[in-house]
Amino acid sequence: MTRALSFETVSISYGRGAQTFTAVDSVSLRLEPGEILGLVGESGSGKSTLARAAVGLVEPAAGSIRLGDTVISRATGTDLRERRRIQMIFQDPQSCFDPRRTIGESLDEALVSAYRREGEPCPSRQARAARVGELLDSVSLPGERAASLPAELSGGQRQRVAVARAIAAEPEVILADEITSALDVSVQGTVLNLLRELQRDLGFSVLFISHNLAVVRAVCERVAVMRGGRLVEVGETLRVMESPDQEYTRDLIAAVPSL
C-alpha cells in the first residue's frame, strides 16, 4: 500500500533577517500514489529545494509535508521513521556514492537501514549479500559489480546503482532530482526505462525533477511547473505541453531545441 505525498502551503527560506531568501513560496502539490509527476523549472525555481524538504535535508519555514496522514516535516520519533519511506536519487553520479566503499557496501547500508526502520532483526551477512545481488540484478547489473568501487563504473551504471539503493529502502515515493542530466543521452534511456519498469512493478510514486521538457513529456503522466519558488501550473503532461495555461510555460516549451 502506498500513500500520497502532499506538500501543503510549504515555504522554505535560507538565511536570516534582511538576507532571507525564499526558495519555495507557499507551494501546495500532491503526488498521488503510484504516479510519475514531472517537476520542471529553471535553476533557482526551487524544485530541488522542495524535494530536499520532503526527505528532511532542509526543513520548511511554514506549511507541512505529509505522507498519507503522517506529518513528516519537522518530525521526530516514529514519524521520522516514516520519512525513510521517501527516497531520493541525486543528480551527480560522481558524488552520490562514497568513493571508498564498494557498491555492495553502499547497498548493504541501505538494506540495514531499512531493517532498522522496520524494527526487524537484521538478517545474516550472507542473506544481505544475496539481497544485494538481487538488487543489482533488478537494475540489470551483474552481481560481481558488488565488489566494484564507484570509480570503476560508468556514470550510467552508477546511476542505476543509485536506483537500486533507493529501492533497497522499500520506498513509497522516490524523488528523482535531475537523475539523467549529468549522463550522456545515449545511456539516459536505459536509466529512465529502468525507473519506469521498477515503478510499474513495485508501485512507488516518483517526483521526477528535470529541466528537460522532452524527457518529462516522455516519462510523466502529470507535470508541475515552478518559477521563482512558486508553482505556476500543474496538469496532465500532454495538456500542459500542447496548450499551456501560462505564458511562462509556453516560453519554456518554445526554448526546447529540436532536432
Place this chain on the structure above:
Amino acid sequence: MTTSRRLLAALRTPLGALAVLACSALLFLVVFGPLLWGSSAAATDTTAIAQGTSPEHPFGTDGSGRDILLRTLVAARLSVTMALAATAVGVCAGIIVGLLPLILGGRIGRWIVAGINIGVAFPGLLLAISFSVILGQSGFAATLAIALAMVPSYGRLTHNLAASVWGRDFISAAHVLGVPVWKTVLRHVLPNVRDPLIVNAAVTAGNALVSFAGLSFLGLGIQVPQYDWGRMLSEGMSRMFVNPAAALVPGAAIILAGLTFVLLGEVLGVALGTGNHGSVIARFHRRLRARGAADPTAASAPVTDTAGVSADTPGASTVSPRHGKGASSHPETAVCSVRNLRVSAPGPKGEPNDLVRGVSFDIGRGEIVGIVGESGSGKSLTLMSLAGLIESPLHVSADAAHFDGEDLTLRADGHPRRLDRHFGEKLAMVFQDPMSSLNPALHVGAQVAETGRLHLGLNRAQARDRAIGRLEDVRIPEARRRFGQYPHEFSGGMRQRAMIAAGLMGTPSLILADEPTTALDVTVQAEILALLRRINTEVGTSIVFVSHDIAVVTSLCTRVLVMYRGHLVENVSAEDLRAGRADHPYTRALLATVPTMSTPRDAPLASIPDGADFLAEASALVEKEAP
C-alpha cells in the same frame, strides 16, 4: 593505481629512497641506540671534562666528561618517542574535536568551531609553553602540553576537510536512508579525509620534535638525569665558544630528524595521492612523464602507428563532408584545417594512450560547425588542441594544421608555434563555465577590455570604449554601468555574453565554443544560441561549437562532426542530420536516443547498451558492401 603501487613508485624516486634511508636510520637509533651505547654515554670521565675534539671523542665531551656523539645518538630515543607520543595524542584529540561539530550540529557545533578558531589564533609554541608551565616541569607534562597545543590547528584542518565532504551527495543519501549521524561521520567522512590527515600528521610530528626540543632547551621538558637533544643543546650553548660541537651536534640531530618527518610526509603525500602539484616529487614525476611522452612522437612527423590505426577504423581520417554546402574542403581557403590530429596521454607505464585518434577536418569561412559525441569521445580535446590549450602530460601531434591561411607547425611539446598572437585578434574562445573563466576579483568590463589592450594595442580609454560597445552588441543592458560590476553580479547567461563580448574585441575569424550553453537554462540557452547565430550572419565569423546535446547542435550549426571513441565518424550537414540521413551506425543510434517533443510516451526510450561497439559494426558494414 592502487595506494600500495603508488607507494612503491614514490619510494623508487631519489627522495623516496632518501626518506626510507633516513627513517630506518632514525628507527635503528630509537630501538638500539640506548642498548648499544647507553652505558658508555652515561659514563662520566673526570679526566676529560669539557674537552674539544679528540680521537677518543670526535665531537668532544660535556661538563661531566661524557662523549657528545654517543649521548646524541642515545638521546634519539627519548626525543623521537616523546615527539611521536605528543603527535599521536594531539592528532587523535584534534580529529575528535574537528568531527564533533558535525556530529553534534546546531548551536553546540557552532560553539566548538568558534573555540577551534580562537585556539588557532594563538601561535602553537606559545600555547605549548603556557600549558607546559601550568602542567609542571617533566617530560610527560611537556608531551601533554605539545599535544594540547596541536589540537586547535589539527581540529581546524579536520573540520575543514570534513565540511567539504559533508556537502556531498553520498552524505545526503546516508541521511535520507536514516543512517545515524555518528555512523555517517565514522563510515563516510573519516575515511574520505584520512589521507591528508596522515600526511599532515607526519609533518606535525616534525614540528612536535622541534617544539619538544624547544621546551627542553628552556628547561621545561626533560629533567636531569634524563637527557634529550633540547637538553643537550641548552647545556652545550653555555660552552659554545669552547667547544661548538657540543651545541651543534644535538642541533644538527634535531634538524635531521625534523627533516626526516617532513620527507616522510612528502612521500606519503605522493603515495596517498594528496601531494599537491607543487611538491618536489610531483614535479619530478611530471618532468619524467613529459620527457617520456615527447620522445616517441617528434613534432609534426607522422606517428608510426598511424597507418595501422586508420586501416582498422573506417572513415576515421577519410571522412569527407557530404552535401556540405559552402564547406570548403581546401585547407588554403578554410579558416582552420587539421590533418590527422592526435592527442595522447601517457598510460600508467608511460606508453602513449590515444584519446583523439587521427582526426582531419576543415572549417570553412562563415560556417558554424558542431562537434558532438558522448563524454570521453575526444570532442573537447579536439577543440582544445585547435586553440593550443592542451597541456603536458597530454601530447598533440598532427600531419598538418592551418589557421587563417597560416601554417601552424607544432613545437616539440605539441603546441602550435604561432597561435598565441591570433588569440584575441582572430581567434576567440568561450568555455562551459563562465563563473570559472572570469576572474571573480576583477570587474567584468576590465576583463573584456583586457583583450583589446593586450592583443590590439589599444590604450585604456579606447579599450574601455570598445568593450562597452561590444557589451552592448551582445545585448547586455546598461553596458556602461555593468562594465564596473563583478562577475557574481551577472547572471549565468550574462557572464557567457560577456565572455563572447571579450572574444569580439578583435574581429575574430573563428570562435571556439566548448559546451557554452550546458550550464545554462533552456530559455537562456536559446538567447545565447541566437546571439552566436547573429554574430555569424552579421560579421561572418566561423564558429566551432562543441556540445554533447545533438539537438542544440543541429538547431544551431550548418555542419556537424560526430566523434566516437576518439574517431571522427561522421561529417554531415545539419540538414541531412535533421532528416535522419547519417552514414555511420553510431550517428544513427545517437539520433534515435534523443528524446523530442514527439517521442512516443508508452514505448521504452531508445538507448545505447553498455557494450556496444560501433567501430566494429561500421567495419562489418564496409566488409559486407565490399564483395
